[in-house]
Amino acid sequence: MNKKWEVCEKDYELIKKIAKKHNISELLATxxxxxxxxxDEDIRVFLYPTRDDFHDPFLMPDMRKAVDRIEKAIHNQExxxxxxxxxxxxxxxxxxxxxxxxxxxxxxxxxxxxxxxxGYGLNMKAVKEIADEGYKLIITVDCxxxxxxxxxxxxxxxxxxxxxxxxxxxxxxxKALAIVDCKRxxxxxxxxxxxxxxxxxxxxxxxxxxxxxxxxxxxxxxDIVCIGTISDIVPLTDENRVIAKLGLKxxxxxxxxxxKSLLNAIGFKEINSNTVSFGIAxxxxxxxxxxxxxxxxxxxxxxxxxxxxxxxxxxNNYNKQRQEIEKRIFDExxxxxxxxxLENKSTxxxxxxxxxxxxxxNRFFKNNRNVF
Numbered sequence: 001m002n003k004k005w006e007v008c009e010k011d012y013e014l015i016k017k018i019a020k021k022h023n024i025s026e027l028l029a030t031x032x033x034x035x036x037x038x039x040d041e042d043i044r045v046f047l048y049p050t051r052d053d054f055h056d057p058f059l060m061p062d063m064r065k066a067v068d069r070i071e072k073a074i075h076n077q078e079x080x081x082x083x084x085x086x087x088x089x090x091x092x093x094x095x096x097x098x099x100x101x102x103x104x105x106x107x108x109x110x111x112x113x114x115x116x117x118x119g120y121g122l123n124m125k126a127v128k129e130i131a132d133e134g135y136k137l138i139i140t141v142d143c144x145x146x147x148x149x150x151x152x153x154x155x156x157x158x159x160x161x162x163x164x165x166x167x168x169x170x171x172x173x174x175k176a177l178a179i180v181d182c183k184r185x186x187x188x189x190x191x192x193x194x195x196x197x198x199x200x201x202x203x204x205x206x207x208x209x210x211x212x213x214x215x216x217x218x219x220x221x222x223d224i225v226c227i228g229t230i231s232d233i234v235p236l237t238d239e240n241r242v243i244a245k246l247g248l249k250x251x252x253x254x255x256x257x258x259x260k261s262l263l264n265a266i267g268f269k270e271i272n273s274n275t276v277s278f279g280i281a282x283x284x285x286x287x288x289x290x291x292x293x294x295x296x297x298x299x300x301x302x303x304x305x306x307x308x309x310x311x312x313x314x315x316n317n318y319n320k321q322r323q324e325i326e327k328r329i330f331d332e333x334x335x336x337x338x339x340x341x342l343e344n345k346s347t348x349x350x351x352x353x354x355x356x357x358x359x360x361x362n363r364f365f366k367n368n369r370n371v372f
Contacts, residue, residue: 142196
């Protein structure tokens with residue numbers, strides 16, 4: 001792989017000025033200057049974000065439509081289901097929205113597609129089963145922006161759909177009641193890089209403002225929002241940095257039994273982004289990869305510490321299984337490369353019937369060559 005390093009020219013005068021004014025090291029000041037974070041307010045938000053640094057949620061596309069419809073569902077006690085994804089972002093998205101809405105009196109069902117049998121996103125079979133179960137409103141989280149046919153099918157069955165997503169839309173948007181996605185072309189929201197759980201957090205913030213609730217009613221979920229945000233590897237800038245900074249403080253003293261149990265099991269001495277990326281995320285993702293996606297969600301939803309400990313033990317076992325299968329596939333791939341004398345090829349595509357498609361890596365590197 002050919003990479004070109006670009007070395008920023010240092011503005012030593014500006015670096016020293018910022019370091020002195022904000023009482024930080026010149027190394028940190030250099031990083032800020034290189035990222036063009038040079039205004040006093042931008043520096044403050046980067047270094048010392050507070051709960052006041054979240055943007056107005058109603059600047060997001062279709063947020064008012066979504067809030068109006070959810071408020072109606074709460075008032076009429078409509079049968080509502082949250083449809084999410086099987087990765088950490090999806091699991092935490094369902095957790096935040098379900099817990100928040102149930103505290104408002106709306107008992108929500110949930111649906112997570114099985115990675116091995118259904119794949120990602122909405123599917124016709126799931127929509128039909130949701131309709132058969134009598135649901136009148138679907139709220140998608142971390143998915144839905146590409147579900148054009150599925151949402152049309154849902155409408156034909158008398159179900160309204162609110163899409164909350166953070167992925168890039170196609171040329172055509174689905175004909176949903178509301179589409180809350182900051183990557184829409186008509187977006188004016190300042191931060192287009194929220195994770196799916198970040199979008200759900202903004203839904204909770206908007207509903208809290210509409211219902212005149214105290215800030216703590218949505219801020220208390222920042223530990224879970226932080227887990228999903230860091231795990232989804234979105235840029236930790238702007239609002240995402242605020243979520244990560246404030247959220248990690250809540251993770252340290254989390255009141256969520258499942259998260260507390262998981263933290264105790266992984267044994268990290270410090271609670272930081274590495275704890276999330278290398279301790280929590282692999283265990284949650286292993287559930288989806290191994291076809292046990294609901295267990296990860298149940299971990300975050302349970303209020304029983306004994307149940308949480310039992311689920312945590314299962315997650316650890318799924319992660320060990322995932323690691324063992326991944327190692328076997330990797331070793332077999334290397335053997336195939338060596339047997340067929342493929343070492344000198346710039347790109348190598350390999351496959352085998354018995355490779356677990358929930359675990360298989362899309363790409364790894366051998367001798368600086370891409371292997372797919």
